[in-house]
Amino acid sequence: MAVTSGVKNRTRQAIIDAAIDLLAGNPACSLGEIAAAAQVGRTTLHRYFGERADLLSAVASEGGERLGRAATLADLDRGTGAEALLRLCREYFDLGSLLSLMFSGQGGECWESQDEQYLIGVIERGHADGSIDPALPSDWVLTLLWSQLYAAWEYRAQRQEASRHHVLDLLTRTLSNALRPPQS
């Protein structure tokens, strides 16, 4: 069992959560800041993650899991390619500051090429079923998805009056418009 003590798991998770939040805003932030944000001594942080790289890879691993769970929830095999992509968008949107981390590319090793390939497949399904403009290459659509997700997250972060639902609505509208084939 990797359960160890339960307390240790909670501490470990608190550190990882704090790291995701702070690294999203400043990829160069210090371990001391992360420890403080996690309400944990720097000594304790080092007890869990020997060196910075260990923490970063744990963050990447956690990020990969969350992305995977979101993709599962989105039920990507259902409906048209565009519908699946918009559902994925809604799930990803709730990942919050993890989005910034992914988009910054700092979390490079988060999702292996398998996940990316899977999304490419969904987009190609959209090309085939006519829900996504075939003139848009799959990898461009993927880039677009990420950039608009990040934009929506930033937009929400800067404007408190904008509710989650409202921003998600804007995101959905602009993204589905962007992907729509010409004479639909």
Add this chain to the structure above:
Amino acid sequence: MAVTSGVKNRTRQAIIDAAIDLLAGNPACSLGEIAAAAQVGRTTLHRYFGERADLLSAVASEGGERLGRAATLADLDRGTGAEALLRLCREYFDLGSLLSLMFSGQGGECWESQDEQYLIGVIERGHADGSIDPALPSDWVLTLLWSQLYAAWEYRAQRQEASRHHVLDLLTRTLSNALRPPQS
């Protein structure tokens, strides 16, 4: 006259250019790296910019000028709001790695609120003349513009086979689609 020597101007510009390129990729990059990229000794760099903050503000100032020039070239008062925005996009796209810098928000003080307000005005013109979906708030359109510009730049940087013209075409297509009003 602020001309000083001509040689000094070239050196100064080389440092700023190198700084823009490197800071775009890594906002925490060291002055030593920037000096090396500018093919200049670290001593010389410090002679031009007393401390890091001085270089950063010079970069911000340079960025502001380039943005302003691009906006002028785009001739924003001509045509519909959407057309003006797309022209601006084409001009901004050629700013290259400066885009990453702007979008990272590191270059916060680059363009004062006057420039931002001017763009907001262009977008509202688009709302009025029916070329931009009035359901999309102006600041959301602005966020969208920046994120898609950044996405296009990254897309181009990672794929050498994608020509400038091709990427610009994808950008134009998706952005104009995203902004298009419903029953156009």
Add this chain to the structure above:
DNA sequence: TCGTAGTGGAACACAGTTGTTCCATGACGG
């Protein structure tokens, strides 16, 4: 009550960045 697990703080050495000073060198014009 005692032992252990989990933790936090203080202190340290080490590495990298920053900003400074001083000196040597090459270019260029008078």
Add this chain to the structure above:
DNA sequence: CCGTCATGGAACAACTGTGTTCCACTACGA
């Protein structure tokens, strides 16, 4: 040929972040 201008390198002190060690404290179960 000489002076100056712009530069590069070496060396330095100060600071910050990192990784480690050691010790003290608290909670909790046997």
